[in-house]
Amino acid sequence: MPELPEVETIRRGLEPHLVGRRVRRLLVREPRLRWPVAPELERRLRGARILQLSRRAKYLLFHTDRGTLIVHLGMSGSLRIIRERAAPGPHDHVELRLDDDGLLRYTDPRRFGAWLWTEAPAEKHPLLARLGPEPLGNDFSGDRLFQAARGRTRSIKSFLMDSHIVAGIGNIYANEALFMAAIHPARAAGRIGLARYRRLAGAVHEVLQQAIACGGTTLRDFVDGDGRPGYFRQSLQVYGRGGQSCPRCAAAIRETRSGQRSTFYCPRCQH
DNA sequence: AGAGGTACCTGGCAGC
DNA sequence: TGCTGCCAGGTACCTC
16 A cells, blocks of 8 residues: 555654653554564563654654564555544554553554564664665665666666665556656666666655655555545556556556556657 | 565455 | 456565
């Protein structure tokens, strides 16, 4: 479900409900997520004070006075603040009860998400240590992308979606950024010039910023921490629009598949 | 080393 | 209506 803008939207929505709160208890109904939720997580979190909520790639980092809770939403995960007691549904796998009686509920039908704990600095965690730069941070640039692409034969789309190259770009925004930069998604990453990489980096930045400003993209079921959908879907130029006309040149948008992922592009605009 | 495919899991939907 | 097959926003891991 969530790419970087959706995770950032959730982070911003949850932050005021969580920062400064103490964890009363953690309830794990279903530990079988991507990796089993560690049995000792409840003991580690009980009584911990949440100091800060940050994001790295698509990981949410709950910094506490005891260590860091790392949460990933996978494809179908969501986090909601619940105020009224409602009976849990079949996919409500984890709950964090807070000292103000608030409840953070984690729902994830496909169970590709993760709840992990580390007492070392979060950026040293094996899952985070080798991530590429944040696309909205200062370390990300067309020059850096260009350098990383030297000698690479894989497609630019797969390159852009590789979190070790740049963090947090998934299928929707890879398609959109390549359209914005007029680059064909199947083009080899190593055969794109510096000027076009600069344009691409600008496009990545712009599309992510716009999506965050809209509260993310809701395709079927994304909701933020307060249960609201995102409105970027209406701004999508190519994603999910196979056969429709290109907003730039009116040619029919083409849909192909590579590595089990749908790819959308304009065969006339993108080279 | 790099590139590509597979696996994890459930729900929704199109097509028959 | 009910079954089957395919698709989905992620990504670690395996093989070639």
